[in-house]
Amino acid sequence: MKKSDVPQDESNLEKADLRELCYAVDENGEYVTQHTTGWDPKTIALNNAIDAIKERVENARAKVLAKETSPIEYYMELNKMDLSVLASYVGMWKWRVKRHFKPSVFKKLSRRTLQKYADTFDITIDQLQNIES
Amino acid sequence: MEINFTHHQSAHCENGVVSNLMKHHGFQVSEPMVFGIGSGLLFCYIPFLKVNHAPAITYRAMPGKIFNRFAKRVGVQFKREKFKNYKAAKARLDTNLKKDNPVGLQVGVYHLTYFPDEYRFHFNAHNLVVYGKQDHTYLISDPVMETVTTLTEKELEKVRFAKGAFAPKGHMYYPIAFPKELKLEKAIVKGIKKTCSDMLAPVPFVGVRGIKKIAGLIRKWPKKKGTKVTNHYLGQIVRMQEEIGTGGGGFRYIYAAFLQEAGKLLGNEKLLELSAEMTKIGDLWRDFAVDASRIYRNRTTKVAIDVYDDVATQLEHIAEKEKAFFKKLKKAV
Missing domain, CATH: 1.10.260 (434 Repressor (Amino-terminal Domain))
Incomplete structure (x- = not known):
């Protein structure tokens, strides 16, 4: 998953003002962490x-x-x-x-x-x- | 009192607590490193056991395993204690805090007041760090939270003595002895080898075979259990894969991050290539989740049977990819 593709959908987490961490690759293929507010599935x-x-x-x-x-x-x-x-x-x-x-x-x-x-x-x-x- | 403890958010609680405690003691170890060395990656279907009225599936090693293996492989000694009653458990915790020693605790999630209601299930293998106490409130660093938080004495008692499967019994742990120099190279190779043998295990419910088993079940469930139950089961599979703590794609992305870090540390080009391949496999798991969610989006409506076959085929495809992947990985170290 690319860093820019980390989903930022609405979720129950968001309401509680919480974000979780996802691991994704940046434009140079390096792994970084990125916050996500939620994902529909x-x-x-x-x-x-x-x-x-x-x-x-x-x-x-x-x-x-x-x-x-x-x-x-x-x-x-x-x-x-x-x-x-x-x-x-x-x-x-x-x-x-x-x-x-x-x-x-x-x-x-x-x-x-x-x-x-x-x-x-x-x-x-x-x-x-x-x-x- | 408050110990000078730096909170780092992590994807998963167990890696996070180990990584944060290591960092506190001056050893820079990342979350993926803990996960990889502790051979955290797995796929396992546990027949006969039901979780939330659905089959139990896990994408990671048993709670506590990652921690144990990591400690053993890098040569860090941890002191671990369990307690019969709360008074003794609280006394030991307070003495440690007085000695400026932050400790890890195993707790139940259901009574964690700072979690949103929707996330509070009877799951007893969550981990957090206590790093201080002010009056009757404990200062808590929960690795899946963005910032630090607090729990009252009463609340902490409840979560430390939660009941049910994996009951924590006040379980408390902290490192007591470190090696002079942290040598990760050997530990990395050990960790990778164990993950490869787990994923390729000749056991029908484990690793690649476990994924195939689930794919087969997804084909059978609609006929045997009806679409409503099947949709509930599919939803549970996706939750196990994506819910708080996996870092996305059923831990596959964390593992890819580990392979990248390990490849650089060992100067092993092959591992860097395999990291990119694992990322692609993670993407396949995400695609599976998207397609499965299209099915269970409507909980009760009738669904054509062949859509289940489609997601089952996707899983079988993933299983083949992972089989080839772990065979290559085994040869790479």
């Missing part, structure tokens, strides 16, 4: 990934309201986690966390266990139990 990929996460969050939310899953799954998606990441944050086995997705099991959880989840998601127990609040 990857901005689109990132936006798609974010949309996919939003979709997962919305699905989880609908499932909670339909009483098919517990709010834990909703908050897990909201925090961009998956089962193994969440399990390691709360320090439990994956199968235990998965079991807590069941609304009937979730209802009977102790305050201590609920607190662990609340701390992980940085919310109160009340917010954990009631996703509308």
Whole structure:
């Protein structure tokens, strides 16, 4: 890539006043570094990934309201986690966390266990139990 | 207290921290040099593992590898420590800062407050340097940022003890012993040889064969998984290739910069030629990203199957080019 060809497209980075470094060759064929504000192919990929996460969050939310899953799954998606990441944050086995997705099991959880989840998601127990609040 | 530390922005965090720490101790080592000597370039598809609900693909060596290999090959000794609890981790960090010793830390990205929201994923192998502390705020030199930044004690605790894959466990490191004179020549040759053998490895998921494997999968996915899932996967491949830290073209440009620098240092004309060739291969990767993005631009609309075959063919072409390239490179050193 030539230095003059380093893309300067609009991106989410730009909004945060951030530029990253690219390596490119100058007119004499020497390697130099050049800032880039963004590049469309990857901005689109990132936006798609974010949309996919939003979709997962919305699905989880609908499932909670339909009483098919517990709010834990909703908050897990909201925090961009998956089962193994969440399990390691709360320090439990994956199968235990998965079991807590069941609304009937979730209802009977102790305050201590609920607190662990609340701390992980940085919310109160009340917010954990009631996703509308 | 604040240590007199010069922040240099780099493309990738791991090379950047090593390069910045070396420069702080008076050894001018560029980012591409660290990357090349540490044999950072790779292509690897990790079957069965999913990242962001898509197949895991990497264009670089495992986190920590570049750093380890670089240190070993140039003969710099690093002290590395991991901690069970935050108190001990914080105490050790503070003592080092008091001794005017800037340290590298491995951290999780998700809780890094100065990153834009969109970039905060549960990725735990990010690196940064702490170079001072004022009241309860740490002074941070994060190599992918343009300027220095800060984190509060609480924030630093969170990122140092992030959980999940590659959990940092407070991992802290700093150089303790240097060779009298930095002899890069032998280290460069070692680094290049290792990269060649990695890229030409007779393993189906690694190097050139890994690229071919992915090309084959891109042909299969639309029929097996549908276009929506395939588009998501393609987007992930491009993100791995281009997202913060690769310097463009899945690290191929950084590697070309390394070959140029190495060619001059060793007086090896062949390496200069190969650097130009690697630049062209990097351009092919960029072309692949552009064409792939035309497919996933619309996430859900129906796409004709043959466009997937086109990008797959592009990847196969790249694989052939890289195969020939690394065979030549092996002979050049």
